Amino acid sequence: MRGVFACDIDAEARAVYQQNFGLMPVGDIAAIRAEDVPDHDVLCAGFPCQPFSIIGKREGFREKRGFLFLDIARIVAAKRPAVVVLENVKQLAAASDGKVLAYIVDTLSLLGYATHWRVLNARDYGVPQQRERVLVVASRLPWADWSWLAPVTMPPLASVLDPRPDRRHWVSARIRQSRHRQHRAAVTPSIWHENKGGAIASHPYSCALRAGASYNYLLVNGERRLTPRELFRLQGFPDSFLLPADAQARRQAGNAVPVPMIRAVLARVVHALRHAQVAR
DSSP, rough: OOOOBBBBHHHHHHHHHHHHHHHOOOGGGGGSSSGGGGOOOOEEEEEOOTTTSSSOOOOOOOOGGGGGHHHHHHHHHHHHHSSEEEEEEGGGGTTGGGGHHHHHHHHHHTTTOEEEEEEGGGGGGTTTTEEEEEEEEEESSSOOOOOOOOOOOOGGGGGSOSSOOOGBBBBOOHHHHHHHOOOOOOOOOEEEEEEETTTEEEESSSSSOTTTTTSSSSEEEETBBOHHHHHHHHTTTTTSSSSOOHHHHHHHHSSSOOHHHHHHHHHHHHHHHTTTTTOO
């Protein structure tokens, strides 16, 4: 498969994408005419998750950013890709008592797409990160035999950790002592997670990376922050991926999708496309 178009409103994210993939994304999707998007077979998109996230206000389509799904829909209507793959936070499935997801499914159905959706967890697809996301696969093919790939064994946390991280990632003695007064981990290595209420928990995997979270909400063994490379490894990016600076790395890793999980979904899409005739 070859990418022909990309879009991101964030200039820093566009620069990193171009550096790694040789394709410069355009900016605000709302300003892009559907007719100017190249023809394509598969459209992959994730609209802003904050309107549906437990971290945000969960206002769904009442929040302006929630309406960006409609920009996806107008491109789908104009370009008629064979398959549409959408990703969003788990809370999308429950937003407005399920009405938001039902609206998305109904919109795609009116455009002639049969739709399947499921909540998948990155931990089940090859990365040590608890990250549940709604995946929607919509196709102009019937795909009565559509199936999601079976989960795989989660790799050990140690496989993504740097053996000798730079000292700049260590927290202060005050923060470290405070964490260890509150909590004792059952396993090592572990990622210590401090929630919004200040409670500490630890696991042999990371809780979901977040773009706008506190600098110290995730600590390795309660002692240091994750390095930029570790953050991207937790999302399944290869070490060959060229990283942005530290502050941008935290933000972009938190906004990214788990690569192995999306790869597993797209593997099924490619398999189905190879066994079907699509009418344009």
